[in-house]
Amino acid sequence: MSAADADRRLRAVEAFNTAYARVLDDGDLTVWPNFFTEEARYVVTARENWDRGLPAGLIYCEGRAMMADRAFAILNTAMYAPRYLRHFITNTWVGTQADGGAFEAGANYLLTQVLVDEPNARVHQVGRYIDVFVESEAGLQLCSRHCVYDDALIDNALILPV
Protein backbone atom coordinates (compact mmCIF):
# COMPACT_ATOMS: atom_id res chain seq x y z
CA MET A 1 0.00 0.00 0.00
CA SER A 2 1.45 3.36 -1.04
CA ALA A 3 2.05 6.11 1.51
CA ALA A 4 -0.56 8.24 -0.26
CA ASP A 5 -3.15 5.46 -0.02
CA ALA A 6 -2.38 4.89 3.66
CA ASP A 7 -2.75 8.62 4.25
CA ARG A 8 -6.10 8.69 2.45
CA ARG A 9 -7.30 5.77 4.53
CA LEU A 10 -6.24 7.49 7.74
CA ARG A 11 -8.09 10.67 6.74
CA ALA A 12 -11.19 8.65 5.93
CA VAL A 13 -11.16 6.96 9.34
CA GLU A 14 -10.65 10.30 11.08
CA ALA A 15 -13.62 11.75 9.19
CA PHE A 16 -15.67 8.66 10.04
CA ASN A 17 -14.89 8.96 13.74
CA THR A 18 -15.70 12.66 13.74
CA ALA A 19 -19.11 11.96 12.18
CA TYR A 20 -19.69 9.04 14.57
CA ALA A 21 -18.90 11.18 17.60
CA ARG A 22 -21.12 14.03 16.42
CA VAL A 23 -24.09 11.70 16.26
CA LEU A 24 -23.47 10.41 19.78
CA ASP A 25 -22.62 13.84 21.20
CA ASP A 26 -25.89 15.16 19.79
CA GLY A 27 -27.75 12.19 21.28
CA ASP A 28 -29.00 11.13 17.85
CA LEU A 29 -29.12 7.44 18.68
CA THR A 30 -31.41 6.27 15.91
CA VAL A 31 -28.70 7.13 13.37
CA TRP A 32 -25.93 5.39 15.30
CA PRO A 33 -26.43 1.82 13.94
CA ASN A 34 -25.92 3.11 10.39
CA PHE A 35 -22.21 3.35 11.04
CA PHE A 36 -22.07 -0.45 11.18
CA THR A 37 -22.53 -3.28 8.70
CA GLU A 38 -25.56 -5.53 8.98
CA GLU A 39 -23.67 -8.24 10.87
CA ALA A 40 -21.28 -5.99 12.81
CA ARG A 41 -20.25 -6.55 16.38
CA TYR A 42 -20.21 -3.68 18.90
CA VAL A 43 -18.64 -4.34 22.29
CA VAL A 44 -17.75 -2.10 25.24
CA THR A 45 -15.38 -3.96 27.51
CA ALA A 46 -12.77 -3.43 30.24
CA ARG A 47 -9.08 -3.47 29.41
CA GLU A 48 -8.61 -6.20 31.98
CA ASN A 49 -11.04 -8.44 30.13
CA TRP A 50 -9.64 -7.59 26.72
CA ASP A 51 -6.06 -8.32 27.75
CA ARG A 52 -7.07 -11.77 28.98
CA GLY A 53 -9.21 -12.55 25.94
CA LEU A 54 -12.42 -12.65 27.97
CA PRO A 55 -15.47 -11.91 25.84
CA ALA A 56 -17.79 -10.35 28.44
CA GLY A 57 -18.60 -6.67 28.02
CA LEU A 58 -20.72 -3.95 29.54
CA ILE A 59 -22.42 -3.70 26.17
CA TYR A 60 -22.46 -6.50 23.63
CA CYS A 61 -24.34 -6.20 20.35
CA GLU A 62 -24.24 -8.66 17.46
CA GLY A 63 -25.71 -7.15 14.35
CA ARG A 64 -27.20 -3.79 13.51
CA ALA A 65 -30.67 -4.93 14.52
CA MET A 66 -29.48 -5.45 18.07
CA MET A 67 -27.95 -1.99 18.09
CA ALA A 68 -31.16 -0.47 16.78
CA ASP A 69 -33.02 -2.31 19.50
CA ARG A 70 -30.71 -0.91 22.12
CA ALA A 71 -31.03 2.60 20.71
CA PHE A 72 -34.83 2.30 20.75
CA ALA A 73 -34.82 1.05 24.32
CA ILE A 74 -32.63 3.90 25.50
CA LEU A 75 -34.71 6.52 23.76
CA ASN A 76 -38.12 5.15 24.63
CA THR A 77 -38.07 3.02 27.74
CA ALA A 78 -35.02 3.69 29.90
CA MET A 79 -35.24 6.16 32.79
CA TYR A 80 -32.09 8.12 33.47
CA ALA A 81 -30.98 11.61 34.36
CA PRO A 82 -30.31 13.91 31.43
CA ARG A 83 -26.66 14.19 30.57
CA TYR A 84 -24.34 15.66 27.99
CA LEU A 85 -21.58 13.49 26.59
CA ARG A 86 -18.68 14.57 24.40
CA HIS A 87 -16.07 12.47 22.63
CA PHE A 88 -12.46 13.47 22.12
CA ILE A 89 -10.90 11.09 19.62
CA THR A 90 -7.14 11.28 19.06
CA ASN A 91 -4.12 9.17 18.09
CA THR A 92 -5.88 7.51 15.16
CA TRP A 93 -4.03 4.81 13.25
CA VAL A 94 -4.87 2.47 10.39
CA GLY A 95 -3.53 -0.88 9.30
CA THR A 96 -1.78 -0.73 5.96
CA GLN A 97 -2.92 -4.00 4.48
CA ALA A 98 -3.54 -3.37 0.81
CA ASP A 99 -6.12 -6.04 -0.08
CA GLY A 100 -8.82 -3.41 -0.55
CA GLY A 101 -11.35 -5.09 1.69
CA ALA A 102 -11.45 -5.02 5.47
CA PHE A 103 -8.71 -3.33 7.47
CA GLU A 104 -7.86 -2.68 11.10
CA ALA A 105 -7.79 0.72 12.72
CA GLY A 106 -7.87 2.30 16.15
CA ALA A 107 -7.83 5.48 18.17
CA ASN A 108 -7.84 6.74 21.73
CA TYR A 109 -11.08 8.20 23.07
CA LEU A 110 -11.85 10.35 26.07
CA LEU A 111 -15.48 10.78 26.95
CA THR A 112 -16.68 13.62 29.16
CA GLN A 113 -20.02 13.79 30.90
CA VAL A 114 -22.10 16.58 32.44
CA LEU A 115 -24.95 15.66 34.76
CA VAL A 116 -27.47 17.99 36.35
CA ASP A 117 -26.15 17.16 39.79
CA GLU A 118 -22.51 17.17 38.63
CA PRO A 119 -22.54 20.38 36.67
CA ASN A 120 -18.82 20.46 35.86
CA ALA A 121 -17.76 18.30 32.96
CA ARG A 122 -15.89 15.25 34.17
CA VAL A 123 -13.89 12.55 32.52
CA HIS A 124 -16.37 9.72 32.23
CA GLN A 125 -14.42 7.05 30.41
CA VAL A 126 -11.11 6.73 28.59
CA GLY A 127 -9.98 3.95 26.33
CA ARG A 128 -9.31 2.98 22.79
CA TYR A 129 -11.31 1.87 19.82
CA ILE A 130 -10.11 -1.33 18.19
CA ASP A 131 -11.87 -1.49 14.87
CA VAL A 132 -12.31 -3.45 11.69
CA PHE A 133 -13.56 -1.31 8.82
CA VAL A 134 -14.84 -2.29 5.42
CA GLU A 135 -14.97 0.01 2.43
CA SER A 136 -18.22 -0.07 0.52
CA GLU A 137 -19.68 2.17 -2.17
CA ALA A 138 -21.32 4.24 0.52
CA GLY A 139 -17.99 4.83 2.25
CA LEU A 140 -16.57 3.24 5.37
CA GLN A 141 -18.54 1.00 7.70
CA LEU A 142 -17.58 -0.79 10.88
CA CYS A 143 -17.49 -4.60 10.83
CA SER A 144 -16.58 -4.47 14.49
CA ARG A 145 -15.82 -1.88 17.11
CA HIS A 146 -14.42 -2.82 20.50
CA CYS A 147 -14.39 0.06 22.97
CA VAL A 148 -11.77 -1.05 25.49
CA TYR A 149 -11.84 1.24 28.51
CA ASP A 150 -9.09 1.72 31.08
CA ASP A 151 -11.36 2.58 33.98
CA ALA A 152 -11.68 0.00 36.70
CA LEU A 153 -15.08 1.47 37.51
CA ILE A 154 -17.55 3.36 35.33
CA ASP A 155 -19.38 5.82 37.52
CA ASN A 156 -23.11 6.05 36.93
CA ALA A 157 -24.80 3.38 34.94
CA LEU A 158 -23.42 3.18 31.42
CA ILE A 159 -26.49 3.74 29.34
CA LEU A 160 -25.31 5.16 26.09
CA PRO A 161 -22.99 3.75 23.43
CA VAL A 162 -19.43 5.05 23.30
Added chain:
Amino acid sequence: MSAADADRRLRAVEAFNTAYARVLDDGDLTVWPNFFTEEARYVVTARENWDRGLPAGLIYCEGRAMMADRAFAILNTAMYAPRYLRHFITNTWVGTQADGGAFEAGANYLLTQVLVDEPNARVHQVGRYIDVFVESEAGLQLCSRHCVYDDALIDNALILPV
Protein backbone atom coordinates in the same frame (compact mmCIF):
# COMPACT_ATOMS: atom_id res chain seq x y z
CA MET B 1 -16.11 20.51 -4.05
CA SER B 2 -13.55 17.80 -4.77
CA ALA B 3 -12.36 15.46 -2.04
CA ALA B 4 -8.86 16.92 -2.35
CA ASP B 5 -10.21 20.45 -1.84
CA ALA B 6 -12.28 19.38 1.15
CA ASP B 7 -9.21 17.72 2.61
CA ARG B 8 -7.11 20.85 2.09
CA ARG B 9 -9.79 22.93 3.78
CA LEU B 10 -9.90 20.58 6.74
CA ARG B 11 -6.11 20.71 7.11
CA ALA B 12 -6.22 24.51 6.96
CA VAL B 13 -8.85 24.68 9.72
CA GLU B 14 -6.84 22.26 11.88
CA ALA B 15 -3.73 24.41 11.43
CA PHE B 16 -5.77 27.52 12.23
CA ASN B 17 -7.13 26.01 15.45
CA THR B 18 -3.67 24.86 16.49
CA ALA B 19 -2.29 28.38 16.05
CA TYR B 20 -5.34 29.88 17.81
CA ALA B 21 -4.92 27.57 20.79
CA ARG B 22 -1.19 28.25 21.06
CA VAL B 23 -1.86 31.95 21.40
CA LEU B 24 -4.41 31.42 24.15
CA ASP B 25 -2.38 28.71 25.91
CA ASP B 26 0.58 31.09 25.97
CA GLY B 27 -1.65 33.85 27.33
CA ASP B 28 -0.82 36.10 24.37
CA LEU B 29 -4.16 37.88 24.36
CA THR B 30 -3.23 40.93 22.32
CA VAL B 31 -2.75 38.69 19.28
CA TRP B 32 -6.03 36.85 19.76
CA PRO B 33 -8.36 39.31 17.90
CA ASN B 34 -6.25 38.91 14.75
CA PHE B 35 -7.84 35.52 14.18
CA PHE B 36 -11.13 37.27 13.43
CA THR B 37 -12.45 39.53 10.70
CA GLU B 38 -13.16 43.18 11.48
CA GLU B 39 -16.90 42.56 12.00
CA ALA B 40 -16.67 39.08 13.48
CA ARG B 41 -18.80 37.79 16.31
CA TYR B 42 -17.30 35.85 19.22
CA VAL B 43 -19.68 34.23 21.69
CA VAL B 44 -19.19 31.80 24.58
CA THR B 45 -22.54 30.31 25.48
CA ALA B 46 -24.13 27.33 27.23
CA ARG B 47 -25.42 24.38 25.24
CA GLU B 48 -28.80 24.87 26.85
CA ASN B 49 -29.01 28.40 25.48
CA TRP B 50 -27.71 27.41 22.08
CA ASP B 51 -30.17 24.56 21.66
CA ARG B 52 -33.07 26.92 22.41
CA GLY B 53 -31.77 29.67 20.16
CA LEU B 54 -31.22 32.07 23.08
CA PRO B 55 -28.58 34.67 22.29
CA ALA B 56 -27.20 35.36 25.77
CA GLY B 57 -23.63 34.28 26.44
CA LEU B 58 -20.98 34.43 29.11
CA ILE B 59 -18.89 36.38 26.63
CA TYR B 60 -20.36 38.28 23.70
CA CYS B 61 -18.19 40.35 21.38
CA GLU B 62 -19.28 42.05 18.15
CA GLY B 63 -16.30 43.10 16.11
CA ARG B 64 -12.60 42.86 16.55
CA ALA B 65 -12.44 46.17 18.40
CA MET B 66 -14.61 44.75 21.16
CA MET B 67 -12.34 41.71 21.40
CA ALA B 68 -9.26 43.93 21.59
CA ASP B 69 -10.99 45.91 24.32
CA ARG B 70 -11.69 42.77 26.27
CA ALA B 71 -8.12 41.54 25.83
CA PHE B 72 -6.80 44.88 27.06
CA ALA B 73 -9.10 44.85 30.08
CA ILE B 74 -8.03 41.33 31.05
CA LEU B 75 -4.34 42.10 30.70
CA ASN B 76 -4.37 45.52 32.35
CA THR B 77 -7.29 45.95 34.73
CA ALA B 78 -8.76 42.61 35.81
CA MET B 79 -7.62 41.02 39.07
CA TYR B 80 -7.49 37.24 39.08
CA ALA B 81 -5.33 34.41 40.28
CA PRO B 82 -2.64 33.25 37.87
CA ARG B 83 -3.65 30.17 35.91
CA TYR B 84 -2.49 27.97 33.11
CA LEU B 85 -4.98 26.99 30.44
CA ARG B 86 -4.53 24.41 27.70
CA HIS B 87 -6.78 23.59 24.75
CA PHE B 88 -7.27 20.14 23.31
CA ILE B 89 -9.05 20.48 19.97
CA THR B 90 -10.27 17.33 18.25
CA ASN B 91 -12.97 16.00 15.91
CA THR B 92 -12.60 18.87 13.45
CA TRP B 93 -15.00 19.01 10.50
CA VAL B 94 -15.62 21.42 7.66
CA GLY B 95 -18.63 22.19 5.50
CA THR B 96 -18.05 21.27 1.88
CA GLN B 97 -19.81 24.15 0.20
CA ALA B 98 -17.74 25.05 -2.85
CA ASP B 99 -18.59 28.71 -3.41
CA GLY B 100 -15.10 29.76 -2.36
CA GLY B 101 -16.23 32.31 0.18
CA ALA B 102 -17.43 31.66 3.70
CA PHE B 103 -17.86 28.12 4.99
CA GLU B 104 -18.93 26.41 8.19
CA ALA B 105 -16.66 24.33 10.38
CA GLY B 106 -16.49 22.98 13.89
CA ALA B 107 -14.54 20.97 16.41
CA ASN B 108 -14.72 19.68 19.98
CA TYR B 109 -12.60 21.43 22.58
CA LEU B 110 -11.52 20.44 26.05
CA LEU B 111 -9.94 23.13 28.16
CA THR B 112 -7.82 22.29 31.20
CA GLN B 113 -6.88 24.70 33.96
CA VAL B 114 -4.22 24.77 36.64
CA LEU B 115 -4.59 27.20 39.53
CA VAL B 116 -2.14 27.88 42.32
CA ASP B 117 -4.58 26.54 44.87
CA GLU B 118 -5.69 23.65 42.60
CA PRO B 119 -2.30 22.44 41.49
CA ASN B 120 -3.51 19.42 39.53
CA ALA B 121 -4.76 20.15 36.05
CA ARG B 122 -8.52 19.88 35.88
CA VAL B 123 -11.06 19.84 33.11
CA HIS B 124 -12.29 23.41 33.09
CA GLN B 125 -14.72 23.43 30.20
CA VAL B 126 -15.73 21.14 27.35
CA GLY B 127 -17.76 22.01 24.31
CA ARG B 128 -17.60 22.60 20.62
CA TYR B 129 -16.67 25.40 18.31
CA ILE B 130 -19.30 26.29 15.73
CA ASP B 131 -17.55 28.49 13.23
CA VAL B 132 -17.91 30.42 10.03
CA PHE B 133 -14.60 30.95 8.28
CA VAL B 134 -13.71 33.15 5.35
CA GLU B 135 -10.68 32.69 3.12
CA SER B 136 -8.72 35.83 2.43
CA GLU B 137 -5.29 36.45 0.93
CA ALA B 138 -3.79 36.31 4.42
CA GLY B 139 -5.31 32.86 5.03
CA LEU B 140 -8.34 31.87 7.07
CA GLN B 141 -10.18 34.22 9.39
CA LEU B 142 -13.19 33.69 11.61
CA CYS B 143 -16.41 35.54 10.71
CA SER B 144 -17.95 34.02 13.80
CA ARG B 145 -17.01 31.59 16.51
CA HIS B 146 -19.55 30.24 18.95
CA CYS B 147 -18.01 28.30 21.84
CA VAL B 148 -20.91 26.17 23.05
CA TYR B 149 -20.02 24.53 26.34
CA ASP B 150 -21.64 21.48 27.89
CA ASP B 151 -20.97 22.41 31.51
CA ALA B 152 -23.96 23.47 33.57
CA LEU B 153 -21.60 25.46 35.74
CA ILE B 154 -18.21 27.00 34.97
CA ASP B 155 -16.12 26.92 38.11
CA ASN B 156 -14.21 30.11 38.81
CA ALA B 157 -15.11 33.20 36.93
CA LEU B 158 -14.56 32.76 33.22
CA ILE B 159 -12.04 35.45 32.50
CA LEU B 160 -10.19 34.37 29.42
CA PRO B 161 -11.47 33.63 25.92
CA VAL B 162 -11.82 30.01 24.90
Added chain:
Amino acid sequence: MSAADADRRLRAVEAFNTAYARVLDDGDLTVWPNFFTEEARYVVTARENWDRGLPAGLIYCEGRAMMADRAFAILNTAMYAPRYLRHFITNTWVGTQADGGAFEAGANYLLTQVLVDEPNARVHQVGRYIDVFVESEAGLQLCSRHCVYDDALIDNALILPV
Protein backbone atom coordinates in the same frame (compact mmCIF):
# COMPACT_ATOMS: atom_id res chain seq x y z
CA MET C 1 9.30 24.64 1.99
CA SER C 2 6.18 23.97 -0.10
CA ALA C 3 2.76 23.65 1.51
CA ALA C 4 2.64 20.01 0.38
CA ASP C 5 5.99 19.26 2.05
CA ALA C 6 4.91 20.99 5.26
CA ASP C 7 1.72 18.95 5.23
CA ARG C 8 3.65 15.70 4.72
CA ARG C 9 5.93 16.61 7.60
CA LEU C 10 2.97 17.33 9.86
CA ARG C 11 1.40 13.98 8.97
CA ALA C 12 4.67 12.21 9.68
CA VAL C 13 4.94 13.81 13.13
CA GLU C 14 1.32 12.93 13.92
CA ALA C 15 1.98 9.31 12.95
CA PHE C 16 5.16 9.32 15.01
CA ASN C 17 3.35 10.62 18.10
CA THR C 18 0.57 8.09 17.67
CA ALA C 19 3.10 5.25 17.55
CA TYR C 20 5.02 6.73 20.49
CA ALA C 21 1.87 6.97 22.62
CA ARG C 22 0.78 3.42 21.76
CA VAL C 23 4.06 2.07 23.09
CA LEU C 24 3.72 3.98 26.35
CA ASP C 25 -0.01 3.28 26.71
CA ASP C 26 0.72 -0.42 26.29
CA GLY C 27 3.52 -0.18 28.88
CA ASP C 28 6.06 -1.43 26.35
CA LEU C 29 8.97 0.50 27.85
CA THR C 30 11.85 -1.44 26.30
CA VAL C 31 10.81 -0.14 22.88
CA TRP C 32 10.48 3.46 24.02
CA PRO C 33 14.17 4.55 23.62
CA ASN C 34 14.05 3.56 19.93
CA PHE C 35 12.06 6.71 19.20
CA PHE C 36 15.17 8.75 19.99
CA THR C 37 18.59 9.25 18.41
CA GLU C 38 21.66 7.88 20.15
CA GLU C 39 22.53 11.23 21.73
CA ALA C 40 19.00 12.53 22.27
CA ARG C 41 17.84 14.44 25.31
CA TYR C 42 14.56 13.59 27.06
CA VAL C 43 13.33 15.95 29.76
CA VAL C 44 10.08 16.22 31.72
CA THR C 45 9.91 19.62 33.35
CA ALA C 46 7.47 22.13 34.85
CA ARG C 47 6.23 25.07 32.81
CA GLU C 48 7.50 27.37 35.53
CA ASN C 49 11.02 26.05 35.10
CA TRP C 50 10.83 26.07 31.32
CA ASP C 51 9.61 29.66 31.16
CA ARG C 52 12.55 30.79 33.30
CA GLY C 53 15.12 28.75 31.40
CA LEU C 54 15.87 26.54 34.40
CA PRO C 55 17.22 23.15 33.36
CA ALA C 56 16.00 20.97 36.24
CA GLY C 57 13.38 18.37 35.43
CA LEU C 58 11.45 15.56 37.04
CA ILE C 59 13.06 13.28 34.49
CA TYR C 60 16.30 14.12 32.70
CA CYS C 61 17.94 11.69 30.29
CA GLU C 62 20.93 12.38 28.09
CA GLY C 63 21.32 9.72 25.44
CA ARG C 64 19.38 6.61 24.54
CA ALA C 65 21.47 4.49 26.89
CA MET C 66 20.23 6.52 29.85
CA MET C 67 16.63 6.05 28.66
CA ALA C 68 17.15 2.31 28.28
CA ASP C 69 18.58 2.26 31.78
CA ARG C 70 15.57 4.06 33.14
CA ALA C 71 13.19 1.73 31.29
CA PHE C 72 15.02 -1.30 32.67
CA ALA C 73 14.90 0.09 36.20
CA ILE C 74 11.17 0.76 36.00
CA LEU C 75 10.40 -2.67 34.61
CA ASN C 76 12.71 -4.66 36.86
CA THR C 77 13.45 -2.89 40.10
CA ALA C 78 10.90 -0.20 40.90
CA MET C 79 7.94 -1.00 43.15
CA TYR C 80 4.73 0.81 42.30
CA ALA C 81 1.02 0.18 42.10
CA PRO C 82 -0.23 -1.03 38.74
CA ARG C 83 -1.71 1.72 36.63
CA TYR C 84 -3.10 2.38 33.19
CA LEU C 85 -1.93 5.47 31.36
CA ARG C 86 -3.35 6.91 28.15
CA HIS C 87 -2.06 9.78 26.00
CA PHE C 88 -4.25 12.19 24.10
CA ILE C 89 -2.07 14.16 21.71
CA THR C 90 -3.61 17.09 19.85
CA ASN C 91 -2.78 20.48 18.31
CA THR C 92 0.31 19.19 16.54
CA TRP C 93 2.47 21.72 14.66
CA VAL C 94 5.75 21.56 12.78
CA GLY C 95 8.39 24.13 11.94
CA THR C 96 8.65 24.79 8.22
CA GLN C 97 12.37 25.16 7.87
CA ALA C 98 13.33 23.56 4.59
CA ASP C 99 16.94 22.53 5.13
CA GLY C 100 15.98 18.87 5.20
CA GLY C 101 17.76 18.08 8.43
CA ALA C 102 16.48 18.73 11.93
CA PHE C 103 13.24 20.61 12.51
CA GLU C 104 11.13 21.76 15.43
CA ALA C 105 7.69 20.47 16.25
CA GLY C 106 5.25 20.35 19.11
CA ALA C 107 1.87 19.22 20.37
CA ASN C 108 -0.37 19.34 23.41
CA TYR C 109 -0.69 16.19 25.48
CA LEU C 110 -3.18 15.11 28.10
CA LEU C 111 -2.31 12.03 30.08
CA THR C 112 -4.95 10.09 32.00
CA GLN C 113 -4.27 7.56 34.72
CA VAL C 114 -6.27 4.77 36.32
CA LEU C 115 -5.08 3.32 39.62
CA VAL C 116 -6.52 0.39 41.49
CA ASP C 117 -7.50 2.62 44.38
CA GLU C 118 -8.65 5.45 42.06
CA PRO C 119 -10.70 3.41 39.66
CA ASN C 120 -12.06 6.31 37.60
CA ALA C 121 -9.71 7.66 34.98
CA ARG C 122 -8.31 11.01 36.02
CA VAL C 123 -6.33 13.69 34.31
CA HIS C 124 -2.80 12.95 35.46
CA GLN C 125 -0.77 15.54 33.61
CA VAL C 126 -1.27 18.08 30.84
CA GLY C 127 1.36 19.94 28.89
CA ARG C 128 3.07 20.22 25.59
CA TYR C 129 5.83 18.47 23.76
CA ILE C 130 8.58 20.73 22.46
CA ASP C 131 10.56 18.62 20.05
CA VAL C 132 13.45 18.56 17.65
CA PHE C 133 13.11 15.82 15.03
CA VAL C 134 15.60 14.51 12.54
CA GLU C 135 14.70 12.60 9.40
CA SER C 136 16.77 9.51 8.77
CA GLU C 137 16.35 6.60 6.39
CA ALA C 138 14.42 4.75 9.07
CA GLY C 139 11.96 7.62 9.38
CA LEU C 140 11.68 10.28 12.06
CA GLN C 141 13.62 10.23 15.31
CA LEU C 142 13.68 12.63 18.23
CA CYS C 143 16.89 14.60 18.87
CA SER C 144 15.18 16.08 21.89
CA ARG C 145 11.79 15.99 23.56
CA HIS C 146 10.88 18.36 26.35
CA CYS C 147 7.61 17.48 28.07
CA VAL C 148 6.61 20.77 29.68
CA TYR C 149 3.71 20.21 32.05
CA ASP C 150 1.30 22.82 33.37
CA ASP C 151 0.55 21.09 36.66
CA ALA C 152 1.98 22.69 39.77
CA LEU C 153 1.87 19.29 41.40
CA ILE C 154 2.00 15.79 39.91
CA ASP C 155 -0.03 13.51 42.09
CA ASN C 156 1.54 10.13 42.80
CA ALA C 157 5.16 9.63 42.06
CA LEU C 158 5.91 10.08 38.38
CA ILE C 159 7.47 6.82 37.40
CA LEU C 160 6.83 6.42 33.75
CA PRO C 161 7.94 8.52 30.77
CA VAL C 162 5.39 10.81 29.17
